[in-house]
Amino acid sequence: MIKLKNVTVDFDGFKAVDDVNLSVTEGDIYGIVGFSGAGKSTLVRTINLLQKPTAGQVLVEGENLLDLSAKELRARRKNIGMIFQHFNLLNNITVLDNVIFPIRKEKISKEEKINKAKKLLELVGIGDKLDNYPRELSGGQQQRCAIARALASDPEILLCDEATSALDPKTTKQILKLLKELNTSLGLTIVIITHQMEVVKDLCNKCAVMQAGKIVESGSTLSIFSNPKDKLTREFVETSTNVSETIEEVKSNIGILKENELLVKLNYLGESTTEPLINDIYEKFGIKTNILAGNIEFITGVPVGNLIVTLAGDDQSLSKLGDYLQERDVNAEILGGKDGIF
Ligand SMILES: Nc1ncnc2c1ncn2[C@@H]1O[C@H](COP(=O)(O)OP(=O)(O)O)[C@@H](O)[C@H]1O
Numbered sequence: 001m002i003k004l005k006n007v008t009v010d011f012d013g014f015k016a017v018d019d020v021n022l023s024v025t026e027g028d029i030y031g032i033v034g035f036s037g038a039g040k041s042t043l044v045r046t047i048n049l050l051q052k053p054t055a056g057q058v059l060v061e062g063e064n065l066l067d068l069s070a071k072e073l074r075a076r077r078k079n080i081g082m083i084f085q086h087f088n089l090l091n092n093i094t095v096l097d098n099v100i101f102p103i104r105k106e107k108i109s110k111e112e113k114i115n116k117a118k119k120l121l122e123l124v125g126i127g128d129k130l131d132n133y134p135r136e137l138s139g140g141q142q143q144r145c146a147i148a149r150a151l152a153s154d155p156e157i158l159l160c161d162e163a164t165s166a167l168d169p170k171t172t173k174q175i176l177k178l179l180k181e182l183n184t185s186l187g188l189t190i191v192i193i194t195h196q197m198e199v200v201k202d203l204c205n206k207c208a209v210m211q212a213g214k215i216v217e218s219g220s221t222l223s224i225f226s227n228p229k230d231k232l233t234r235e236f237v238e239t240s241t242n243v244s245e246t247i248e249e250v251k252s253n254i255g256i257l258k259e260n261e262l263l264v265k266l267n268y269l270g271e272s273t274t275e276p277l278i279n280d281i282y283e284k285f286g287i288k289t290n291i292l293a294g295n296i297e298f299i300t301g302v303p304v305g306n307l308i309v310t311l312a313g314d315d316q317s318l319s320k321l322g323d324y325l326q327e328r329d330v331n332a333e334i335l336g337g338k339d340g341i342f
């Protein structure tokens with residue numbers, strides 16, 4: 001549905017976006033994560049040509065937007081709604097008028113416009129705020145209004161630039177839930193930029209990690225969370241799952257490992273549940289496992305497990321275990337003890 005091909009945005013020799021390829025399929029909720037300054041906003045603004053790329057192609061439903069006339073582009077842009085961190089509502093008109101604003105020039109009757117706006121406000125859960133002004137709404141309600149406004153021209157694509165970054169955690173969850181519902185009920189394709197990996201975890205089926213204008217890793221959210229490859233991706237995943245904090249905590253409390261002990265992080269997808277794994281490790285290799293910390297998270301409905309354990313056994317058994325874990329698709333990372341034994 002959206003294909004960015006070798007897109008570069010060059011600001012006087014500085015590449016805010018550097019040769020990016022990105023493919024979003026209809027119905028996706030596609031997350032783009034990265035730290036501030038990574039180029040996320042610039043990238044997403046190329047999708048509706050709010051930001052014209054210096055090089056590359058922007059294909060939306062097979063059509064290169066860069067080939068269109070100004071008039072054609074205006075028409076195509078109606079297919080792409082956008083919401084922002086600070087909502088960008090017009091403060092001197094009511095909530096209802098904010099939603100009517102993008103369709104004010106459409107050739108339908110005033111009554112139809114009002115009815116449409118009312119329906120959308122109902123859909124996003126603030127049907128009772130029609131006559132209020134934006135400043136009279138909470139942050140979450142203002143973002144709901146902005147979502148209704150973005151949907152006024154019946155877009156198939158919604159771009160969200162840090163749409164929940166100004167909201168508290170509870171309101172964030174509610175807005176993410178609303179976006180998920182709109183994705184399902186309207187078949188809306190969503191591209192969401194965020195610096196919060198939790199947003200990706202809760203909402204997105206696919207994601208990409210961006211750094212210094214480049215996409216360093218992309219794939220299904222499940223594969224990114226269960227097996228992050230790039231160092232930055234791992235950092236993002238670990239902060240969102242609290243695994244890094246847990247590891248630090250465990251390390252500072254465990255004291256000195258015994259001669260034949262390893263401190264290991266095991267990471268696996270739901271099918272290999274904990275109990276048989278630990279049991280097998282003992283039965284097959286005579287290795288004793290002590291679970292120090294563990295959690296299971298659901299990513300797009302699939303459980304992903306993280307365990308921090310000590311493994312005690314002789315070198316030969318431990319090295320055999322390394323192969324076995326690999327066969328079972330369990331990622332093992334040695335955090336302490338003899339490195340390189342797996
Ligand atoms: N219009 C512009 N002119 C010059 N530099 C810009 C412009 N817009 C963004 N930048 C720079 O591009 C980089 C990426 O910005 P941005 O896309 O806003 O990052 P992010 O959204 O990931 O925080 C930043 O270093 C920023 O200063």
Ligand SMILES: [Mg+2]
Pocket residue numbers: 040041042161162
């Ligand atoms: Mg930004």
